[in-house]
Amino acid sequence: MKKTIYNNAFTRFTDKEFDEKYALISHAIQLGDTINAKKYRDILKENGIDASDLPSAELFNKDNKIVLVPKRNKFTFIDLFAGIGGFRIAMQNLGGQCVFSSEWDEPAKETYFRNYGEVPFGDITIPATKALIPDNFDVLCAGFPCQPFSNAGLKKGIEDTRGTLFYHIAEILRDHQPKAVLLENVRGLISNDKGKTIQTVLRTITGMGYTCNVPQELIDNGPVSKLKEECAKMVLCAKDYGVPQNRPRIYIVLWKKDLDIKEFLYPETENTKTKVSSILEKNVPDTFTISDKLWAGHQRRKLEHEEKGNGFGYCLFNGDSEYTSTISRRYYKDGSEILIEQPGKNPRKLTPREAANLQGFPKEFKLPDSNTKAYQQFGNSVAVPVVEKVSEQIVKQILEV
Structure with missing residues (x-):
């Protein structure tokens, strides 16, 4: 039974009923001897799976030829709308430990497992999935779909975001209160619904005890045109950070107000020229x-x-081109x-x-x-080097204060 679960059963995910058990087992293995691992082991035991002698992460990853594992742990993070783990690579490279991952797409989950030895939990909109998130973690990472909010501005709170996937990010932030938040999205988020979408996103999160580089007065009362100007300063392009691709994305960084941080300093643009030949x-x-x-x-x-x-x-x-257009x-x-x-x-x-x-x-x-x-x-992924540059600043300015 255990050999099947630890090895063969992880090769492809077709049994939806057992899918979350794959996630529980792999999370428990990767988290080792920690409180969070114990939580997952206890849930497995309640569901009739003896997880008392799971293999160590080192042995499990060696047997399954997993290569991308963190060598040191300085902070913890969760990986929402995880895709194939672009956020995870960046955070692990800086010493972060992923304590929870979630992704609904089955092929992406397979790729995720191949590279991190961990099966992401499924649909984060389901309360049972949210209940599996550890009580405490340092950073929430998410690249969430861009959706307009039909009733934006009516209540000026989390209820404004109901019916969207962002609502579930807001719920998790409200309930867990991590030190920092890193959200990535297309540049068009700024102009979506004439600026009301980004205003609602920022107003919702700052209303739960967070702050960001955009002045709170603009977030609360506008004008939206000025708010959009401030948000444009959060847009970073991959070609400016060593990646030969013209990929502008907004990277929204927020932090707990009680940390008394006045401003987040985004990474400076790198002056090195890129060439498409470097990726061919x-x-x-x-x-x-x-x-x-x-x-x-x-x-x-x-x-x-x-x-x-x-x-x-x-x-x-x-090969001589400096960069490509955006891959979609x-x-x-x-x-x-x-x-x-x-x-x-x-x-x-x-x-x-x-x-x-x-x-x-x-x-x-x-x-x-x-x-x-x-x-x-x-x-559909993030550009890993850009996320790592932003994350370096998060670790330096927010987590190490």
């Missing part, structure tokens, strides 16, 4: 070269857009946003490993078996 593989198979039909379609659509006076269409790059979750469809030139051939798509490189994932990161899933997962 050599001897790429011809299977990644796009077909004559697809290439003709790309060129036709681009010409049509140009005639209409807009800039839509495919984007072509080579839909990259698997036709690769139009990032095509690589090839002498004497049609251009090609990025390989899955190049997609991982473009998001700053380490070389040893294990890819999913499906190319389509790989493109979806990396296109």
